Amino acid sequence: MSKVLSLGEMVTAVPPGALVSFGGGGMARKPMAAVAALAMSHTPVRLSVFLGGPDVDLMLGAGEVQSLDFAYVGFDLLGLSPNFRRARESGGLPVVEWTEAMYIAGVEAATHHVPFMPTRSGLGVDVLEVPGHPFRRFPCPLTGETLTAVPAIRPDFLFIHATEADRAGNVRITGDGFLDPYLARASGTVFVTADRLVDQLPPDLSEHETTISRLWVTGVAELPRGAAFTAVFPQWPLDYAAAGEYAAHCGDAGWLRDYAAGLATAEPAR
Amino acid sequence: MSKVLSLGEMVTAVPPGALVSFGGGGMARKPMAAVAALAMSHTPVRLSVFLGGPDVDLMLGAGEVQSLDFAYVGFDLLGLSPNFRRARESGGLPVVEWTEAMYIAGVEAATHHVPFMPTRSGLGVDVLEVPGHPFRRFPCPLTGETLTAVPAIRPDFLFIHATEADRAGNVRITGDGFLDPYLARASGTVFVTADRLVDQLPPDLSEHETTISRLWVTGVAELPRGAAFTAVFPQWPLDYAAAGEYAAHCGDAGWLRDYAAGLATAEPAR
Amino acid sequence: MSGAVGTAGAAGAAGEFTVEEQVISVLAQIYRGQVIAVGATVCADIATRLAKALYAPEIVLMAGGSMAGYDCAATPKALNDEWVASPSSVRGSDWIETFDLISAGKYAICMGPVQVDRTGSCNISVLGDWRRPKVALIGARGIPDDMVRLEELTFHVRRHTPRALVEKVDFRCGLGFGPERDELGLTLGRPGMLVTDLGVFDFDEHGAGLRVRSLHAGVSFEQVQAATGFELLAPSGKLPVTPPPTEAELACIRDEIDPLGVRRLDGPEAGPALLAELAERERELFAIPGARR
């Protein structure tokens, strides 16, 4: 029942045009090695990311993004995302700007296998005033009050980086899980890189410590520091020096290509 | 910041006509002492219980139920609920029969503060063919497909029995949580009885072991074996002898009154 | 119908087995793949464990609820399952995730309906009129939900009688084959296999009725017809005997996954006395309370 795959096997499974999502949020627990490998595979994909950071930035910088759905893209304390800025400010990138609650509702719709979810968000703000958004105001069928329908978010592929996983695909995330456990339920194929693989979760802990069931997981790879400079609690605090270097140079296409190539092919540092 | 209350203070807070819910499911973790105290207070209430067992049976036997919403009422391996049978078979009890997924959707609607949730359940079955149900088939505002709208379930009062709680109101449930964590978010007032009160959760465990945040909890009471004969993992397996005795005699109004009186006033056995 | 009903198959030494063991053996075949395996009757529950122990180690058991027993080993069936299952449990979950799994089709269930009709509609809610039932059963529970989410439903009826297998159910918790299903465009939740104490059955996909797939050892078609509240589809040729449980299955059931004999609760001995006896024996057997905490 082993689901252990190589990073290459994961990335190769993604066809052009697939809807791809990444776990984590901002500068935390981003599956950077998987993102770099995907970017280096030169497969244009559609991205849908709840809280984007250097993952979205790297894909945009590599020029492999056909469209982007997001509720946030940024580097947290390190400021704005240079490649997101360039892509947006050039006007060429099709985007859907979600609010956080609307994005969560879209993921919940997918996990429950319904085509939409009702939410109160969207009233009186410009997210519903921009071209191309997929939301619709509608009357509640029971009370008549006006709500916003958001469509289900069903990524074809989800990449997550986790604290640890077992070979059967059970996953343990110790810090903020963001939407990862729910995105795993919403996605067709779920690939997990983990700082370490173990024989079986939970080790000496109670069953509450396992975050995602193997039932939702397609493949796992052991990839120590697969989140690169982003934070993985408790093993890796955010590496501000490396993150700062990324932020300073990622707008340079040559630098970014070399960075991604190094990240995608690095041997697991044991 | 102590939220410690007596059982009497909890029960007195419930006005006639309130919508009351109980946690647990079937023969597991039913807040029987609180149920008995409520029944003995002679306050007619409306009940909404996901998976009812002796809690619903006792309230019905005491004659204090104005209406009942449920997805299940039964004694699991011990068979049918005598007082539920009598109430239903006399035809005098207004009931709404939910399916499990529809009940869950109703609770989720309440936790998200939207008036309804869409679900695929209800198609082709008689739960939508009976008089007085609150569900409605409607077209999805995005795809047009027909779905079932279920209304939000917002209990005025929720009673839960838990493994342990701290004085600030954080709650730990070690066995099946059923819908308790979600019902706590959906309910106006949440009262928790616990086999033991501690100074602060989590004790030597990680923060994943705390089930319900104090933000959702109104009051807590230490009530060892507050679940009576029902199962509380891991401290109390289902007491089949006592449960069998209840099942055999609960249809007798006099026996039931004595039983409830004993349960409601029993001093915490230390 | 109590006691020995047949002879175990396979290579090993032959031996007698009960109808419950026959049913467990048959039902164990439906649990395969990366799914949660759930049985709503005691025999179906034990069948999930048999499947995990012998045929499908990849299935997820949920012995004792959605939390403490989630994804446990093929532990012995108990009256208090969590106590036995929790030490080998991999993960805690909740009911919302369980229904997400059902919605994703990652779920296999055998139900225990009180009524099944000739089209495969089933009922666990009420006998008689819903507004004022003759017998209030337990409510529709999750059957209507599973029916619009899972490909197929399996049924275990413990006692094959004309009151259990009826012309038309009093309340539809699940919808069988026939024009109404076709009109609704409902392709999910198809009634699949029905197992009773007399045989194994399936439903005609156009609603024409119930077909005998096999008869348990020693049971005749006439006997089954007499115990059924409607006319069975006529068999085309000689009906096979249900394959008996193998020696390996019987050993696993008796020694590993149901040493307590909880399966007897699905047999004719069922009742408060048997439950009390099992509860007493469980206390000795498993030394509750339990393991991890």
Add this chain to the structure above:
Amino acid sequence: MSGAVGTAGAAGAAGEFTVEEQVISVLAQIYRGQVIAVGATVCADIATRLAKALYAPEIVLMAGGSMAGYDCAATPKALNDEWVASPSSVRGSDWIETFDLISAGKYAICMGPVQVDRTGSCNISVLGDWRRPKVALIGARGIPDDMVRLEELTFHVRRHTPRALVEKVDFRCGLGFGPERDELGLTLGRPGMLVTDLGVFDFDEHGAGLRVRSLHAGVSFEQVQAATGFELLAPSGKLPVTPPPTEAELACIRDEIDPLGVRRLDGPEAGPALLAELAERERELFAIPGARR
């Protein structure tokens, strides 16, 4: 605007304080009761800790995210908050529950908008046209969600300039007062207090404009007007000086909840060099990695 801007109030010995300390002191007043207390700027974050330490032990801090730092003690502000907060954290949670708490009004937040206009509409999404922005900021995030769930929103603008306080925001993430709000019947998410490095403000409930509630020590009305991109409502009488932080507040900020000096990130020194300096100092100070595991 760096360095000392005033003199601490209250009984203790007087002392100088920075504008960030002034802002923290003011913002600490909005966090009370059984709520999650969140600050979207560094000063607002530190203000939640100040409130918990001195005034409202009942509030829930969420230092470092929704899981490892949930309901922690008033721990020192860090760049890697989870490492410091987790050992005192009472519970893990998730983002769905966080939004349920927001929906239940059990949440108090101070936002850090890039633009605020005279009616209290705010923006963190884009500067210029959304379709092809002059500057793509971070996206609307949770502001539209909070606006339809919470009674009131509080704003902290780090640098009071005509580009931050504008006649009309380029993209509405939150809707201010005025006819449109009234037409929508929107009663939630009212723009409440605005704190900047120059003073404390609030918005006229009919959309007439921005009112000075108090000016920080040494700041004149004319100075604020010059730094504002629209005409402020005329003050009726002499404007009060913002109450300075008390000695107890300053001691708490400096010694207990921000010994590292992370609040400087909201001041004029902000930039990569300061971040690098703080990251270096944090390593020494907190001995990451951390405590519980």
